[in-house]
Amino acid sequence: MSEVSFWEAAFLWRDPLIATSLGAILCALCGVFVVLRRSAFVSAAVAQASGLGVVLALLAPHLLGGEVPPLATGIAVGAASAGLFAVSGRNARIGVDASIALAYVIAGAASLVLGTLLPHEYERVHSLLFGDAVAAPPEEMAALGACALLVAVFYAALFPRLVFASFDPEAARAMGIRVGRLDAALYFVLGLSIAVATRALGALTVFALTVIPASGGLLACRRFPGAIAWAAGSALAAAAVGYYLSFVWSLPTGATIVLVLAATLLVAFALGRWRR
């Protein structure tokens, strides 16, 4: 157990906890459409694509002779890869799940192969991509806040169309909604948010935060607003409780948050059964 009490160490955890909470709400909001569209592995694929982007950016001085910002490139490639899922999922002969799997394995393999050209920069690639929720530089908090605002505005503007186009794309298209553009925009927003959140919180935590709270909302609630509220509320609660427990018991923060999220899923399951 830590010798300094949790409350005495507020100066240590205040900013990281705010960043974790922002990231939790951001991922939970994204997760509702991720789970409903059966694209649960999108965050894993975006993380791999972001890694490829960082590797390419670090190779740029050797290949192009000029510097490219690695973190921004990683986030941009991650977001763009999610936009491609929309195109391939709707119009091609393979489903969106297969597109996500392809992005995951191809980006992962390409990163490993290209990474051999950067033998001394593995740690830099890793530290650029995967945060651990215990440090929160101001630029990370700003990026998380901007993404949360972007998702909130995107949903506020287009929520009825997003629901229609996701639930019944054929009818939505026939009734005048530009489903392809809407899908691409949604996946781009999800990809950008996931890439930024992965940088701040780590891949495992973001994966869990996009899938578990939304799944809990669907288990516990019968209506859309309730499911979204559950997702955001349980993610926020799990982030705070997980952060607290990891501090007082000296546990890995991200993994502790994931286990608390798993506990909320059990509560949602029980609540759903009780309401049936």
Add this chain to the structure above:
Amino acid sequence: MSAREGSAAPHLRLISARIGHRPDQPLFPPLDFELWPGEWLVVAGPNGAGKSSFVQSLVGALPLLGGRREVLTPGLRFGYVPQRQAFDPIWPLSTLDVVRMGGAPWLPPFRRSASLDARAREVLEQVGLGGLADAPFRSLSGGQRQRALVARALVGGPQVLVLDEPANHLDLPGERALVDLVADLRARTGAAVVWISHRLEALARRADRIAFVRAGSFRMGSLAELRSDGTLEGFLDRGEAS
């Protein structure tokens, strides 16, 4: 007086339209076609003949391979009832939520509409599902689900109601009940109806015109015309349609 005779101009027009999914394989020879306000058009033919592609091009969801599509009614609205009935059951939607979706294409960004809610409840009453507005959509029976999808297609006040084989999962009495419902709604709203079907028994007498699609050909006319020139031979059950 037919709907066509009472209207000054068609809703939309296809001119030398080449329809299909692959540029080198149009489904029919170039088509000239007009859809008139208030008319009931049945698009019939065997499965896989290209009925849905024709209608997708009509509503603008499938780009033409050639020719032109002209919309002559400003802000023309389509309501659409899909063929499929199987929706992902994980969606936490009530029947009212699904019906409200039909207003989404015309809802400006950032806007919620109380009048859309009221309109959705009103249309649900019209299709006989007023008591199931708050029931989970996934819990509805096949027939109830089809009625809810008709309500969704109507909630935006469309001038054209398109139904893509909506009775595929229904028996003949169920199909006749759906035809009667749509006829009643058409009488109330004045919407044109475009009904795709691979069978004509329940529909033939309602249709102002029939577009018959088979093996690369596209023929259009009244029931009597298509019967007399032999187009419907082997397709129409004469006992049912006469």
